[in-house]
Amino acid sequence: MDGDDYLSRLEKASWTTAQLVAGAEITYDAFTNYMRSDLLFASKSAGRGKARAFPLIDIYQVALLARLSKLTGKLAWSAGALNYAILIDAEIRWLGPDFLDGRPRKDQCSIHDVHSDRLAEVATSIYAAPPPYHHRDALRPYFIFAQERDLTHGRTIIECGQKGDIGVLDSTDAGGVYINMTATLRAVDRRLIGVSCNE
Numbered sequence: 001m002d003g004d005d006y007l008s009r010l011e012k013a014s015w016t017t018a019q020l021v022a023g024a025e026i027t028y029d030a031f032t033n034y035m036r037s038d039l040l041f042a043s044k045s046a047g048r049g050k051a052r053a054f055p056l057i058d059i060y061q062v063a064l065l066a067r068l069s070k071l072t073g074k075l076a077w078s079a080g081a082l083n084y085a086i087l088i089d090a091e092i093r094w095l096g097p098d099f100l101d102g103r104p105r106k107d108q109c110s111i112h113d114v115h116s117d118r119l120a121e122v123a124t125s126i127y128a129a130p131p132p133y134h135h136r137d138a139l140r141p142y143f144i145f146a147q148e149r150d151l152t153h154g155r156t157i158i159e160c161g162q163k164g165d166i167g168v169l170d171s172t173d174a175g176g177v178y179i180n181m182t183a184t185l186r187a188v189d190r191r192l193i194g195v196s197c198n199e
Helices: 003-012 017-024 028-035 056-072 075-100 111-124 148-153 181-197
Strands: 142-147 159-162 176-180
Touching (some): 028 075, 142 181
16 A cells, blocks of 8 residues: 555545444444543534544544553543644644743633644644654554553553654563554555445
8 A cells, every 4th residue: 555645535535434433443332432532533513413524533543542442441541642642742832932931821722722723634634643643654663652650640641653763662671552553554544445445
């Protein structure tokens, strides 16, 4: 699969609930559970009785949530950690150098607005998301690593990086949960291509 070519086609589509369930390889009951979780969705409700259209990022987040919550046994923690993965760069930009230096921010927009704007960006283009969401090189995969101490203390922080970029990924004694994010999302892509070809 040529990453950029097929990803640009996948991101232009909007996906039904049935396609999301097939792409993320989950059950409808699990989907209902995830919709009720703390996971932030880029898609918005279309209104009562109308079908919701999901962008590609929602399918990726649901697939990752299924894997991460299964490994950790913590749905709320996993949802918060995946929100962190998508939103952290926007939050840092919002805080800005003034805030980090102890001066008040000049920008008056709320953190809720920052989150909404960020989700709208990644709904429009998967390339607006952090690189692990659109990187497809199987020889240099990105991993998600959740440290045991963060899981234990409820800190919803995960690290995303390639082997060698994150110190803990090179440590044999690091306790926690690893997911090969690149392989997981490549599998989602294959299933979505199959679903779209069969319709």
